[in-house]
Amino acid sequence: VTQPGSSTQAVAQLAALLGADCVRTDAGELAPLLVDHRGLYHGNAAALILPRSVEQVATTLAFCNAHHIGVVPQGGNTGYCGGATPDQSGNQVIVSLARLNRLRNIDPLNYSLTCEAGCLLAEVQRAAADAERLFPLSLGSEGSCQIGGNLSTNAGGTSVLRYGMMRELTLGLEVVLADGRVLDSLTGLRKDNTGYDVKSLFLGAEGTLGIITAATLKLFPAARSIATAFVAVADVQAAVELLSRLRNHSGDRVSSFELIPRLAVELTVQHIRPTVDPLPGRHDWYVLCELTSPRADEPLDTVLEDVLADAYTAGLVQDAAIAQSGREAESFWFLRENIPRAQRLDGESLKHDISVPVAALPQFVTQAAAWLASHVPEGRLIAYGHVGDGNLHFNLNQDPLIAAEKFLGRADEVRRAIHALVHEFGGSFSAEHGIGQLKVGELERYASPVELDLMRAIKLAFDPNGIMNPGKVLKGS
Amino acid sequence: VTQPGSSTQAVAQLAALLGADCVRTDAGELAPLLVDHRGLYHGNAAALILPRSVEQVATTLAFCNAHHIGVVPQGGNTGYCGGATPDQSGNQVIVSLARLNRLRNIDPLNYSLTCEAGCLLAEVQRAAADAERLFPLSLGSEGSCQIGGNLSTNAGGTSVLRYGMMRELTLGLEVVLADGRVLDSLTGLRKDNTGYDVKSLFLGAEGTLGIITAATLKLFPAARSIATAFVAVADVQAAVELLSRLRNHSGDRVSSFELIPRLAVELTVQHIRPTVDPLPGRHDWYVLCELTSPRADEPLDTVLEDVLADAYTAGLVQDAAIAQSGREAESFWFLRENIPRAQRLDGESLKHDISVPVAALPQFVTQAAAWLASHVPEGRLIAYGHVGDGNLHFNLNQDPLIAAEKFLGRADEVRRAIHALVHEFGGSFSAEHGIGQLKVGELERYASPVELDLMRAIKLAFDPNGIMNPGKVLKGS
Numbered sequence: 001v002t003q004p005g006s007s008t009q010a011v012a013q014l015a016a017l018l019g020a021d022c023v024r025t026d027a028g029e030l031a032p033l034l035v036d037h038r039g040l041y042h043g044n045a046a047a048l049i050l051p052r053s054v055e056q057v058a059t060t061l062a063f064c065n066a067h068h069i070g071v072v073p074q075g076g077n078t079g080y081c082g083g084a085t086p087d088q089s090g091n092q093v094i095v096s097l098a099r100l101n102r103l104r105n106i107d108p109l110n111y112s113l114t115c116e117a118g119c120l121l122a123e124v125q126r127a128a129a130d131a132e133r134l135f136p137l138s139l140g141s142e143g144s145c146q147i148g149g150n151l152s153t154n155a156g157g158t159s160v161l162r163y164g165m166m167r168e169l170t171l172g173l174e175v176v177l178a179d180g181r182v183l184d185s186l187t188g189l190r191k192d193n194t195g196y197d198v199k200s201l202f203l204g205a206e207g208t209l210g211i212i213t214a215a216t217l218k219l220f221p222a223a224r225s226i227a228t229a230f231v232a233v234a235d236v237q238a239a240v241e242l243l244s245r246l247r248n249h250s251g252d253r254v255s256s257f258e259l260i261p262r263l264a265v266e267l268t269v270q271h272i273r274p275t276v277d278p279l280p281g282r283h284d285w286y287v288l289c290e291l292t293s294p295r296a297d298e299p300l301d302t303v304l305e306d307v308l309a310d311a312y313t314a315g316l317v318q319d320a321a322i323a324q325s326g327r328e329a330e331s332f333w334f335l336r337e338n339i340p341r342a343q344r345l346d347g348e349s350l351k352h353d354i355s356v357p358v359a360a361l362p363q364f365v366t367q368a369a370a371w372l373a374s375h376v377p378e379g380r381l382i383a384y385g386h387v388g389d390g391n392l393h394f395n396l397n398q399d400p401l402i403a404a405e406k407f408l409g410r411a412d413e414v415r416r417a418i419h420a421l422v423h424e425f426g427g428s429f430s431a432e433h434g435i436g437q438l439k440v441g442e443l444e445r446y447a448s449p450v451e452l453d454l455m456r457a458i459k460l461a462f463d464p465n466g467i468m469n470p471g472k473v474l475k476g477s
Numbered sequence: 478v479t480q481p482g483s484s485t486q487a488v489a490q491l492a493a494l495l496g497a498d499c500v501r502t503d504a505g506e507l508a509p510l511l512v513d514h515r516g517l518y519h520g521n522a523a524a525l526i527l528p529r530s531v532e533q534v535a536t537t538l539a540f541c542n543a544h545h546i547g548v549v550p551q552g553g554n555t556g557y558c559g560g561a562t563p564d565q566s567g568n569q570v571i572v573s574l575a576r577l578n579r580l581r582n583i584d585p586l587n588y589s590l591t592c593e594a595g596c597l598l599a600e601v602q603r604a605a606a607d608a609e610r611l612f613p614l615s616l617g618s619e620g621s622c623q624i625g626g627n628l629s630t631n632a633g634g635t636s637v638l639r640y641g642m643m644r645e646l647t648l649g650l651e652v653v654l655a656d657g658r659v660l661d662s663l664t665g666l667r668k669d670n671t672g673y674d675v676k677s678l679f680l681g682a683e684g685t686l687g688i689i690t691a692a693t694l695k696l697f698p699a700a701r702s703i704a705t706a707f708v709a710v711a712d713v714q715a716a717v718e719l720l721s722r723l724r725n726h727s728g729d730r731v732s733s734f735e736l737i738p739r740l741a742v743e744l745t746v747q748h749i750r751p752t753v754d755p756l757p758g759r760h761d762w763y764v765l766c767e768l769t770s771p772r773a774d775e776p777l778d779t780v781l782e783d784v785l786a787d788a789y790t791a792g793l794v795q796d797a798a799i800a801q802s803g804r805e806a807e808s809f810w811f812l813r814e815n816i817p818r819a820q821r822l823d824g825e826s827l828k829h830d831i832s833v834p835v836a837a838l839p840q841f842v843t844q845a846a847a848w849l850a851s852h853v854p855e856g857r858l859i860a861y862g863h864v865g866d867g868n869l870h871f872n873l874n875q876d877p878l879i880a881a882e883k884f885l886g887r888a889d890e891v892r893r894a895i896h897a898l899v900h901e902f903g904g905s906f907s908a909e910h911g912i913g914q915l916k917v918g919e920l921e922r923y924a925s926p927v928e929l930d931l932m933r934a935i936k937l938a939f940d941p942n943g944i945m946n947p948g949k950v951l952k953g954s
Contacts, residue, residue: 191637191905195950196932248771462934
């Protein structure tokens with residue numbers, strides 16, 4: 001949008017407005033921020049802006065809006081869809097929220113806390129735990145991802161089954177709009193029916209409608225009883241039935257229920273130390289499940305043992321290990337959380353972040369796996385994830401004996417087939433990872449024209465100059 | 478917007494489009510729909526439209542949009558803020574959703590059901606119960622209010638503490654837009670991060686952005702253990718502390734926790750048969766609390782007894798009755814649900830639907846009650862409701878010895894004082910009842926200009942001709 005050459009001048013003006021310390025152009029400093037977590041996108045940027053305050057974010061956006069400069073907000077840069085990577089023009093600026101990292105307030109009686117966008121997810125979890133509360137969002141990158149990114153992508157993870165996604169965990173927001181005005185809706189109220197739910201639009205908008213600078217989040221009572229098991233199940237259908245039994249018999253205490261295929265165990269044991277295979281035999285499918293209760297004396301281990309024993313008799317379960325200590329439970333989770341890294345270390349992968357109605361999941365996996373087996377010999381299926389939400393990371397990893405190029409050449413065809421099948425099942429091609437730049441075409445293809453029109457109308461109303469994370473989520477935006 | 482006289486012609490055209498059976502103009506049939514539940518507003522209408530299908534709703538809106546005719550959607554007409562009452566011009570049409578009342582689908586394994594807007598809330602609760610599931614929304618008018626109204630007002634009620642408001646209970650929507658296009662987002666997916674959360678905008682928009690015709694709603698495991706108590710507490714602070722103890726010791730099994738003042742018990746016993754005062758003595762404040770669990774064998778009665786006994790020793794609780802049967806629990810709930818009707822039968826009332834952070838509730842009640850006692854001798858305070866959500870119906874009832882006119886003459890002054898205090902406490906002047914036409918001025922006063930601007934931008938983008946429920950929620954809309 002800006003004329004070639006004018007970037008340098010704009011960056012100088014921004015430095016004058018914010019202080020030189022907040023505007024970085026050093027190539028070495030910018031380099032890691034110009035490529036996404038998966039290495040799919042490589043962009044350029046006129047500068048990295050590092051505001052220290054909401055006011056400086058506002059100043060930045062007001063300036064960029066006046067000069068039609070594209071702004072790419074960035075948190076921990078752990079996204080899977082290139083949503084935080086600038087384009088290649090070199091005219092856009094990255095706005096990092098890393099310095100807005102204060103915990104502003106924690107209110108245990110109201111079960112809420114208010115923190116800034118740059119706080120690490122793990123820090124927020126810790127702050128809640130220190131107040132004997134639980135902030136339930138939990139995902140593999142929690143040590144490096146930021147709350148702002150979690151909010152902007154409506155993050156999911158391993159506790160959605162019980163606690164919902166980031167949108168459901170958010171009570172209030174502070175947002176800097178495209179023109180630099182600040183929307184202050186940092187309420188901790190549980191009930192507030194005063195007009196349209198404007199806040200929800202920014203949750204999951206991936207920075208295309210404004211920059212979230214702070215949020216008031218819901219807390220829950222801390223878990224005082226926990227039972228964790230690593231279970232070999234007969235197949236995906238058996239996993240779904242086991243979940244139903246566990247929910248019924250535990251009084252809905254299931255907080256996580258993760259499906260893991262054999263290959264994921266093998267790759268993680270092979271590539272990541274010190275991963276341990278929790279069970280002695282080989283099984284096609286596993287489930288990592290966890291029950292939690294805020295009551296200290298709830299016999300969750302007994303519930304888990306009883307349900308697993310019955311399920312064993314019924315032929316659903318083939319073997320199981322119930323964690324005998326917190327350390328053992330951690331080792332189960334270590335395996336689960338390192339699957340994505342093991343996949344990366346093993347070679348190239350084609351990822352599909354899909355969801356279907358829970359009851360349809362077994363049939364979907366059967367059909368999709370059969371198609372892949374007969375059509376894509378270059379890849380090995382690793383379908384894992386959140387069975388209780390109907391959400392699987394339906395990934396294909398490069399067969400080590402096949403050249404990466406040949407494998408990656410199948411990407412479009414495989415995506416088309418998987419997403420078409422997902423669509424047939426009434427599912428979603430983006431369950432929790434969002435659109436970014438990777439799936440803009442898929443949104444065009446699968447969203448209804450009416451829904452797309454409404455999204456475009458909202459984008460135009462909130463960001464008429466189109467400066468907010470251009471080209472992400474909506475085509476041509 | 479239409480010229481005088483042109484209404485008749487428009488109504489004839491609508492009857493030609495929809496069939497005469499769908500367009501009613503009989504004064505007797507229209508009369509009850511032209512006045513709101515509280516009798517605050519009396520409007521007129523050119524016609525009542527009774528569509529039998531989504532297509533007929535679409536035809537109606539497309540026609541009204543083309544001819545700039547104001548459309549007032551109406552469900553069970555049980556709202557408290559005049560949101561479903563037309564203006565006095567006689568140019569608007571009421572669109573009743575009463576005939577769109579099919580349960581389209583129930584999916585127990587996915588814990589979801591899909592129903593049309595005209596279904597009664599009680600019917601949806603029953604359909605869920607028949608499938609051994611729970612649809613948790615529960616409120617006094619559940620026998621006559623419709624799901625479409627619950628969705629459009631983001632209804633709350635007595636289970637929000639545990640299950641959230643209507644927005645949190647909604648997975649997908651079908652909406653007819655102002656121009657007659659149909660947005661079909663009737664997904665039952667738990668995770669679906671494909672673009673902006675457009676759906677949330679219609680929830681709580683009170684029919685000003687479109688007409689919701691169907692929804693996919695979340696279900697939960699049915700309650701198999703229940704314990705209910707009617708408890709006399711020392712004061713509001715004691716109620717808040719009792720809630721905290723109950724949440725902790727029950728493992729967060731508290732599903733309702735309702736505050737009731739002495740006067741509410743007295744008026745209900747006096748006006749509504751067969752209300753029974755559950756406790757022998759007189760106490761200033763009561764709590765109706767309920768614990769539920771999906772486990773059949775959970776000893777909730779014991780938990781409740783233990784917590785109440787400890788709280789008695791600590792001086793928080795003065796007396797308590799634990800329901801010994803389902804019938805006794807129902808009689809407690811009968812009292813609670815009939816408070817609004819008892820208030821109406823006793824005389825005029827000034828209602829304030831406020832929320833503050835939970836921990837601040839006792840201090841708010843103390844300050845507000847003191848102000849009322851010294852400034853408004855014409856009224857008697859009845860503050861009751863959802864302590865666990867920080868939401869009270871902070872109502873003032875006409876002293877029977879004072880003339881109604883004199884009492885009602887204080888309305889503006891009282892509202893101003895109560896809402897100003899709520900604002901000081903960081904609270905909301907509309908916790909669960911919405912804006913309607915009653916609180917349009919309050920929204921102007923208390924919402925931030927930035928938030929109002931965004932709401933107006935959304936309204937303009939979704940309904941450029943301003944035909945959807947004109948004058949509700951936003952001023953001049």
